[in-house]
Amino acid sequence: MTIEVKNIVKKFGTFAALDNVDLKVGNGELLALLGPSGSGKTTLLRIIAGLDWPDSGEVSIDGEDALARGASERQVGFVFQHYALFRHMTVFENVAFGLRVQPRAIRKDEATIRARVKELLDLVQLDWLASRYPSQLSGGQRQRIALARALAIEPRILLLDEPFGALDAKVRKELRQWLRSLHSEIHVTSIFVTHDQEEALEVANRVVVMDKGRIEQIGTPGEVYDSPATAFVHGFIGESIVLPVDVSGGSVRLGGRPLNIAANGAASGASKLFIRRHDMQIGPAGSGALEGAVRHVRSFGPIQRAEVTLSGEGNTVIEIDAPRDRELQAGEIVSLQPRRYRIFAAQD
Amino acid sequence: MSTESGFVTSATELRAYAPAADLSIASPSSRDSGAQARPRTSPQHLRTEPGPVRFVIIGLAVTFLTVFVVLPLVVVFAQAFSKGVGAYFSALAEPEALSAIWLTLLVAAISVTLNLVFGVMAAWAISKFDFRGKTFLITLIDLPFSVSPVISGLVFVLLFGAQGFLGPWLQAHDIHVLFAVPGIALATIFVTFPFVARALIPLMQEQGTQEEEAAISLGASGLQTFFRVTLPNIKWGLLYGVLLCNARAMGEFGAVSVVSGHIRGETNTMPLLVEILYNEYQFVSSFAIASLLAMLALITLVVKTVLERRLDEGQVPYDH
Numbered sequence: 030m031t032i033e034v035k036n037i038v039k040k041f042g043t044f045a046a047l048d049n050v051d052l053k054v055g056n057g058e059l060l061a062l063l064g065p066s067g068s069g070k071t072t073l074l075r076i077i078a079g080l081d082w083p084d085s086g087e088v089s090i091d092g093e094d095a096l097a098r099g100a101s102e103r104q105v106g107f108v109f110q111h112y113a114l115f116r117h118m119t120v121f122e123n124v125a126f127g128l129r130v131q132p133r134a135i136r137k138d139e140a141t142i143r144a145r146v147k148e149l150l151d152l153v154q155l156d157w158l159a160s161r162y163p164s165q166l167s168g169g170q171r172q173r174i175a176l177a178r179a180l181a182i183e184p185r186i187l188l189l190d191e192p193f194g195a196l197d198a199k200v201r202k203e204l205r206q207w208l209r210s211l212h213s214e215i216h217v218t219s220i221f222v223t224h225d226q227e228e229a230l231e232v233a234n235r236v237v238v239m240d241k242g243r244i245e246q247i248g249t250p251g252e253v254y255d256s257p258a259t260a261f262v263h264g265f266i267g268e269s270i271v272l273p274v275d276v277s278g279g280s281v282r283l284g285g286r287p288l289n290i291a292a293n294g295a296a297s298g299a300s301k302l303f304i305r306r307h308d309m310q311i312g313p314a315g316s317g318a319l320e321g322a323v324r325h326v327r328s329f330g331p332i333q334r335a336e337v338t339l340s341g342e343g344n345t346v347i348e349i350d351a352p353r354d355r356e357l358q359a360g361e362i363v364s365l366q367p368r369r370y371r372i373f374a375a376q377d
Numbered sequence: 378m379s380t381e382s383g384f385v386t387s388a389t390e391l392r393a394y395a396p397a398a399d400l401s402i403a404s405p406s407s408r409d410s411g412a413q414a415r416p417r418t419s420p421q422h423l424r425t426e427p428g429p430v431r432f433v434i435i436g437l438a439v440t441f442l443t444v445f446v447v448l449p450l451v452v453v454f455a456q457a458f459s460k461g462v463g464a465y466f467s468a469l470a471e472p473e474a475l476s477a478i479w480l481t482l483l484v485a486a487i488s489v490t491l492n493l494v495f496g497v498m499a500a501w502a503i504s505k506f507d508f509r510g511k512t513f514l515i516t517l518i519d520l521p522f523s524v525s526p527v528i529s530g531l532v533f534v535l536l537f538g539a540q541g542f543l544g545p546w547l548q549a550h551d552i553h554v555l556f557a558v559p560g561i562a563l564a565t566i567f568v569t570f571p572f573v574a575r576a577l578i579p580l581m582q583e584q585g586t587q588e589e590e591a592a593i594s595l596g597a598s599g600l601q602t603f604f605r606v607t608l609p610n611i612k613w614g615l616l617y618g619v620l621l622c623n624a625r626a627m628g629e630f631g632a633v634s635v636v637s638g639h640i641r642g643e644t645n646t647m648p649l650l651v652e653i654l655y656n657e658y659q660f661v662s663s664f665a666i667a668s669l670l671a672m673l674a675l676i677t678l679v680v681k682t683v684l685e686r687r688l689d690e691g692q693v694p695y696d697h
Contacts, residue, residue, distance in 0.1 A: 080590050100593045107594040113587035117609040127595035
């Protein structure tokens with residue numbers, strides 16, 4: 030099933046939660062809506078589900094106008110951040126709910142419903158919890174039951190709102206992999222909302238980065254990480270060093286001093302230089318574009334993280350991830366040469 | 378009056394605080410350690426006041442309760458049975474008494490049923506939707522608690538009385554509101570309106586709209602959502618509100634006194650009849666009917682305690 034969103038505008042009072050959003054989701058995709066809180070990602074998800082209504086714009090599911098139907102008629106599976114399980118029903122009845130409220134004409138008989146619920150509980154590997162109540166489950170179990178319940182109605186699309194947001198780190202990681210393998214098994218077109226970049230990059234096959242009600246970039250995890258389209262995306266995904274620079278006629282200046290790097294076609298004017306922490310090459314003093322004194326070094330795993338005070342730049346401190354082939358010492362003067370970098374116009 | 382509304386807030390506060398307490402229990406492991414720690418924080422260790430101080434405070438409380446609550450109750454029953462069990466039951470079998478009992482039950486049935494519907498609707502609107510004038514509506518719901526019942530009754534006299542706003546029209550159509558069952562029911566509905574709504578609003582606000590949204594996204598209609606999801610979640614709170622509403626409806630004096638007209642055997646409710654008989658020095662009859670109201674209070678108290686326990690047990694263990 031495909032989803033198409035066109036020119037969606039949604040305002041809460043004077044605050045524009047969604048500002049002319051366009052989005053196309055292909056059949057069988059697992060798409061992540063990634064952005065900070067207040068970026069409009071949950072609002073967009075709720076509009077697709079029919080739990081919120083846009084001020085203007087179009088939403089179509091499989092070419093069919095979705096806004097002409099209410100949430101209960103859209104056959105959209107929705108998984109809530111806080112699970113929203115029916116607290117007075119057993120796990121079994123929670124999953125069966127969507128089947129039991131069907132109009133009498135198409136409602137299945139009790140035996141079919143039971144078989145279907147059993148099948149879904151097997152799918153989420155929690156059939157042994159069927160007679161428990163939601164309050165007796167762990168967070169991860171609740172979320173899996175919420176997913177089974179959403180799948181019971183054979184949804185045309187599956188929407189997940191911060192599905193792992195309320196879980197602790199370890200359970201999150203497990204569920205991420207589990208969701209990805211579940212998706213490749215059932216292959217229903219899915220959108221999930223997250224503010225966790227790692228989650229988005231690891232699970233989704235395409236990532237939509239949002240900020241302030243607008244879509245900043247749509248791309249594969251590799252694309253949004255390696256070639257961020259905007260300064261926001263570069264700053265939001267991955268860890269970046271950001272330096273204020275001036276671009277004029279193809280040369281880049283930092284605090285009035287020319288940097289030995291190409292402007293790569295960046296427009297003249299006040300700009301920001303973005304470098305990934307691990308894209309900074311460390312060399313002996315006097316050999317690179319920047320120079321600084323190592324202030325502090327922490328080593329863990331395969332990298333050492335160095336805090337470097339740049340010389341002559343009002344004591345700007347940057348953090349660099351370097352391989353551990355040569356151990357750095359505090360107090361050492363090093364030169365820094367960006368291997369890869371991007372320059373974006375500064376926007377204030 | 379104030380104590381009754383006090384009950385409502387204290388119980389709902391209990392419920393509102395409980396999930397917050399659950400939040401602090403982050404993981405199953407710390408939950409276990411909490412359970413192990415419990416014996417150490419037994420009431421023994423929580424006692425900080427010296428023995429004599431405790432003794433005096435508890436003694437004062439017990440004495441106070443005895444003088445102001447237990448003693449009057451005992452006196453009611455003692456007076457009712459002062460001429461023997463036979464006199465007690467024959468007093469209750471008087472046509473006037475039977476009529477008052479019947480009228481009270483009728484009025485309570487009408488007003489509790491209507492307030493159940495109004496209260497659920499008001500609580501639903503306030504807790505599940507955002508709209509202009511919501512704060513005003515909440516204030517309005519509390520109005521009957523802050524107005525003297527006598528004034529509440531007078532409002533209806535001004536509205537429906539012979540010289541009242543709607544009086545001439547009603548007379549022209551031969552509809553009797555004042556000094557008849559409709560007037561008594563209206564006054565009682567007005568006075569007891571807040572109970573159901575007040576019991577439900579905090580409960581429903583705390584539960585939020587997510588379960589309803591989940592039900593709708595699973596294809597449930599509005600009615601299915603209400604009867605299968607919302608109602609089961611609020612049933613104990615609803616019963617609690619209905620119970621207090623009923624107790625008040627049966628015991629209401631002031632507002633009903635103004636609109637009833639005290640027509641013997643016709644428009645006297647139990648509380649009104651108690652006063653009339655007392656003024657006529659028929660102490661046994663008066664206290665016999667009063668004893669029925671006292672028993673209602675005792676039953677209400679027991680059921681209320683049970684319901685509060687269900688509310689605390691039933692709703693809480695859903696931490697996020």
